[in-house]
Amino acid sequence: MERDGFGDRRGSADTDVSAVMDRAGSVEENLVEFFRHFARARSSGEVMEMPGVSIASCGASVHTFNGAFFSEPVAESAGLLERRILTASVHYAARGLRWAFWAAEHKLPAAIRRRSRAVFHAHGLSLAYENPGMAADRLLPPLRRLPNLDFRRVEKEPERLDFCFVNAAAFRMSFEWCRELYDLEPRWTSQFTGWVGYVNGRPVTAAATLAASGAVGVYCVATLSEEWRKGYGEAVVRHALDQSREEHGIELTILQSSAEGLPLYKQMGYEVVTRFQVYSA
Numbered sequence: 001m002e003r004d005g006f007g008d009r010r011g012s013a014d015t016d017v018s019a020v021m022d023r024a025g026s027v028e029e030n031l032v033e034f035f036r037h038f039a040r041a042r043s044s045g046e047v048m049e050m051p052g053v054s055i056a057s058c059g060a061s062v063h064t065f066n067g068a069f070f071s072e073p074v075a076e077s078a079g080l081l082e083r084r085i086l087t088a089s090v091h092y093a094a095r096g097l098r099w100a101f102w103a104a105e106h107k108l109p110a111a112i113r114r115r116s117r118a119v120f121h122a123h124g125l126s127l128a129y130e131n132p133g134m135a136a137d138r139l140l141p142p143l144r145r146l147p148n149l150d151f152r153r154v155e156k157e158p159e160r161l162d163f164c165f166v167n168a169a170a171f172r173m174s175f176e177w178c179r180e181l182y183d184l185e186p187r188w189t190s191q192f193t194g195w196v197g198y199v200n201g202r203p204v205t206a207a208a209t210l211a212a213s214g215a216v217g218v219y220c221v222a223t224l225s226e227e228w229r230k231g232y233g234e235a236v237v238r239h240a241l242d243q244s245r246e247e248h249g250i251e252l253t254i255l256q257s258s259a260e261g262l263p264l265y266k267q268m269g270y271e272v273v274t275r276f277q278v279y280s281a
Contacts (some may be wrong), residue, residue: 004267008041008099008252012085013071013141020273021083021106023135023254023271023273023274024104024105024106024133024135024273024274025106025193026135026213026214026215026240026252026254027133027134027135027215027217027254027255027256027273027274028069028104028106028107028276029212029213029215030210030212030213030215030216030217031069031102031133031217031254031256031276032054032056032067032069033210033212033213033217034192034210034212034217035056035057035058035067035069035213036056037067037150037187037191037192037210037212038056038058038060038065038181038187039056039057039058039059039109040216041070041184041186041187042058042060042184043060044058044059045057045058045059046095049071049254050071050085050088050091051083052070052071052072052074052080052084052087053060053068053069053070053071053087053088053091054068054069054070054071055067055068055088055091056083056103057092057097057099058068058181059095059097060177060180060181061174061177061180062173062177062180062181063097063098063099063100063280064128064278064280065078065181066097066098066099066100067101068088068091068092068099068100068101068197069101069102069104070084070103070104070107070108073107073108073109074105074107074108074109074112075109076109076111076112077112078112078115078119080114081108081116081119082119082123085095085101085119085120085125086122086123088101089123089124089125089281098280098281099280099281100121100147100278100279100280101121101125101278101279101280102130102276102277102278103116103276103277103278103279104133104274104275104276105274105275105276105277106273106274108163111188112187117277119205120277120279124256124281125279125280125281126279126280126281127277127278127279128278128279128280129278130275130276130277130278131256131257131258131275131276131278132256132257132262132272132274132275133254133255133256133272133273133276134254134255134256134257134265134270134271134272134273135215135252135253135254135267135270135271135273135277136252136253136254136268136270136271137251137252138251138269139238139241139253139268139269140268140269142231142234142238142268143267144231145236146231146234146235147199147230147231147235149197149198149199149205149232149235149236150197150198150199150201151195151196151197151198151205151236151239152195152196152197153193153194153195153243154182154188154193154194154195154199154206154208155185155188156185157183157185159194159196160183160184160185160188161179161183162196162203162206163177163178163182163194163196163203163206163208163220164178164179164181164182164183164202165203166196166204166205166206166222166223166224167182167220167222169197169222169224169225170223170224170225171222182194182220186189190211190247191210191211191212192208192209192210193208193209193240193243193244193247194206194207194208194220194240195207195208195235195236195239195240195243195251196236197232197235197239199227199232204223204224204227204232205222205224205227205235205236206220206221206222206223206232206236207219207220207221207222207233207236207237207240208220208240209237209240209241209243209244211240211244211247211250214250214252215250215252215253215254216241216244216245216248216250216252216253216254217253217254217255218237218240218241218253218255219255220238221233221236221255222262223236233264234268237268238268241253253270255270256276257270257272
């Protein structure tokens, strides 16, 4: 495995860098559409374009869902990066909202990337976490037999509440915050689809997919901690992607991984093509 500024890449030095950049763009475009989808489903939501910055905000209690993104690459100038940060800061300050800047690594030249954390910190934003952005043209077969789960599509209130329950428990979030995000019937469409996996009638795992920008994004993957290492997470992700492929005919899939999920996703055939540094006030 080789490693460069965009993460892990398979192959030799002849790896097509432009293809990696295309995949990085697909990961980010799908992520921004995910935020826009959530923003449009709420009366407090807001989607707008500002100079160099895309805003997609739910107006939610979960501040990472009040997002700012680079709408175009940042030139090799710390001053330009500062202007992008200030544009988003002023926007959210006027609305009294906590928020997060999802800074895509592939939008920052190497020289600026090395200094970016200090620039964000100087404007009151600290690095909350870093997510690898991953892509796969086609999934590899599972290395083990996956468990048989009862999968139910998220549409009606019982499944929506079970989706909230699993995500709240897995990510240690307030259940009410999860309801604010996920317990809205207009949220769940043919474009954005959720699944809950059950064992003996008990919800144990969940995942959602978003078909947008020529890719299917995998989001909200969660498994109850006491049910880890049983294959439930992989099973629900594969089921969700199979259903999305049947419905939309899209093979390319993307996701943003946690550190815990990275080994599994690599095993499934995903490669790191970019990274997102998430800064919050």
